Amino acid sequence: MRTGAEYRESLRDGRDVWVLGEGPVSDVTTHPATAGMVDEYVAWYDRHFGPDWQDTLLTPADSNGPRRPLAFIPPGTSDDLRRLGKAISAVHFLTGGNMTHTPAYGGLIALGLLNALTRIDHSSEEIQAADEYRASLAASGRFLTYAGGGPLIGTRLRPDESQRAALRLVSETADGIVVSGKIQMHTSTPFAEDLLVSSRDELPPGSGRHLWFIVPVNARGLRVVSRRSAARHANPFLSPLSSRFDELDSMVWMEDVFIPRHQVFTGEPANRNRQQSLVCWMLWHHSYGWLAKAELSLALGLALAEVMGLKQNPVTVQQLLEMTVNVQISRTCMAAAELEPETAASGYALPNQLHVASAGVNTLRVRQRMTEILRGLPGSSLLNAPADTDFADPDMAAELEDAFGGGGYTGLQRAALLQLAWDQVASGLDGREAAFELHASGGLDAWQHQIAAWFDRYNELANSVQSFVQVDLPPLDLSSLREAPPPPRRNPQTGPPA
Incomplete structure (x- = not known):
């Protein structure tokens, strides 16, 4: 685990950040809109070195070598999950649930990516690359966050339907891809080092491919545009939470951003009800x-x-x-x-x-x-x-x-x-x-x-009433309840005004 000071220094990497209402932020470690949150992430890293926290945040002491951060170790058993859950819960309570995206969250993003690619089983090379990336987070403590890749309102209202995708595949070679576009909405991007983007649309249109990719936050051609800061009093006594925690949900604008091949993956369409999904x-x-x-x-x-x-x-x-x-x-x-x-x-x-x-x-x-x-x-x-x-x-x-x-x-x-x-x-x-x-x-x-999609006892329960009645019932099939469509998305109308 790197120190908080090392994390702070990593943020001085030339990233392009703009906070709405504030303007450009040349250094997120010192700007009033971002410095407080940086301090909290610094504390997250340093907590792993504190004697009072090591039994909660690190693997048990044994003869197998140094203790390691639980945040980056994939759980293999129920006991592993309980230990990791205890660590996540303890850190969350310190913030009152106001620091939702931590480097530990990034470890779970990478684990979800590996699992989804394994389930899809499109490419063994991509599965291996995802596993290697997950291992690199464990080795470095690098901070990954996630964006679902949804388009902004201006994109959705373009007259040409073929131009309404959030992202555009500019070019592709054996070395990687070049993408442009604007996506929302994701959290803590000004403070992270990498961003996993799962595009909602086929890239290119009609290809049947849903490309996911990992891009450094300081990549050439990438700008992080964050929402306005949450209103708070300058006196921390009057704002004990909001003076410390403001993760700055963001958009990302990309103009001809290159993504190396080993960080490009073949994903699947978004579906909130899919089990063992990316998330x-x-x-x-x-x-x-x-x-x-x-x-x-x-x-x-x-x-x-x-x-x-x-x-x-x-x-x-x-x-x-x-x-x-x-x-x-x-x-x-x-x-x-x-x-x-x-x-x-x-x-x-x-x-x-x-x-x-x-x-x-x-x-x-x-x-x-x-x-x-x-x-x-x-x-x-x-x-x-x-x-x-x-x-x-x-x-x-x-x-x-x-x-x-x-x-x-x-x-x-x-x-x-x-x-x-x-x-x-x-x-x-x-x-x-x-x-x-x-x-x-x-x-x-x-x-x-x-819950409706994942509950698997509809038929079992419906047919169990047979034992309580005096007449025979035909087999009851309630499987359709698992296929109930989710609430429809509210897509804006693009026709002429009434």
């Missing part, structure tokens, strides 16, 4: 991030119930119990996914996809309710809590202590918790997270359709 391990990581956000909301609810003198209040108690049940259901699903793994096409242990999807559906269902509970639990103090700087004025400090202190807690202590709760459920960061997951993960409908 199968990623969904596990996503669900742990959502669980961490729910757990932080519960943690804040518990702390505020005590600090605000509400832990004996019947309404508050019921709300806390509701939040606890919501969290535990998702955690139980995640545990089940690791205890009952699937064997992937690549031979590795894959968290049971049906259990992972169940955790995701539960978290998406209860997210808004948990947010509303936490917004309401502390009362209007949530809106009026002071900053630490307000206590610097002696007269103001005395009045603030009178207004917010008491019951065994100082006004400053109460204010700190209230500001954290605000940043968790009422900030620009919270709004960004909700909007991003709606678009990137497909929302609740998409996850429910995954």
Whole structure:
């Protein structure tokens, strides 16, 4: 594992980054829009060298050599999955689920790529290249992120339907391909070193080929265009989360970008309901991030119930119990996914996809309710809590202590918790997270359709009623439920305006 300092230095590689509303970013390690997130990734790397974290993040100590980061070791058994899941969960909770894409996530992207190519079995050379790339991440700690390759609105509205693909294959030789185009929407690209792109369209059109490729973020002709920064106060006391975590979801614009042959792969059309897809391990990581956000909301609810003198209040108690049940259901699903793994096409242990999807559906269902509970639990103090700087004025400090202190807690202590709760459920960061997951993960409908497609007991259960009735029934076939189409994409109309 490289150090955080080595990672920071790797970002000074000439990459072309533009943050909307800010303009060009010449150095992501120092620019105000990006430096805070860089610091968090530096901490991610350095945590592996901390004595308190090594038992969580590294392989067990034995006689087989130095301990290695779990993040880059493909799990072979249920025990391996549980150990890796514990590491992912622990790191996610440190961030409240607000650092969704880490180098560990990149390791799972590479594992999903290897597995999908093994299942497709188009080319042994491509499978070997994917495995070698995955191994290179383990050796270097290099940071990979992922983009689904969707087109932007301007591309979708082009009059010529043949020009509506996000990417265009400019040329192809034995050495590689040259591509141009604009794609969205992906996370943490300003902070990553490589980007895996899975094109949604055939390249070239009509060829039947869906090319996937890995491109360095600093490649010649590539520009990262990131969304505006989440609104946050300059004082970290008032923005304890949003001052640290803003992954800057991005577009990538490519103009004649060369991709070497060993990083070009023959993929398949996108299908959210496909089992053992490119994103199968990623969904596990996503669900742990959502669980961490729910757990932080519960943690804040518990702390505020005590600090605000509400832990004996019947309404508050019921709300806390509701939040606890919501969290535990998702955690139980995640545990089940690791205890009952699937064997992937690549031979590795894959968290049971049906259990992972169940955790995701539960978290998406209860997210808004948990947010509303936490917004309401502390009362209007949530809106009026002071900053630490307000206590610097002696007269103001005395009045603030009178207004917010008491019951065994100082006004400053109460204010700190209230500001954290605000940043968790009422900030620009919270709004960004909700909007991003709606678009990137497909929302609740998409996850429910995954369960419908992957549930394999329809016929077994339907035919089991035979033993409860006195008449013979013909065999019942509910297999069509597994083929229910996902929610249709909302494609913009390209005809003349009405």
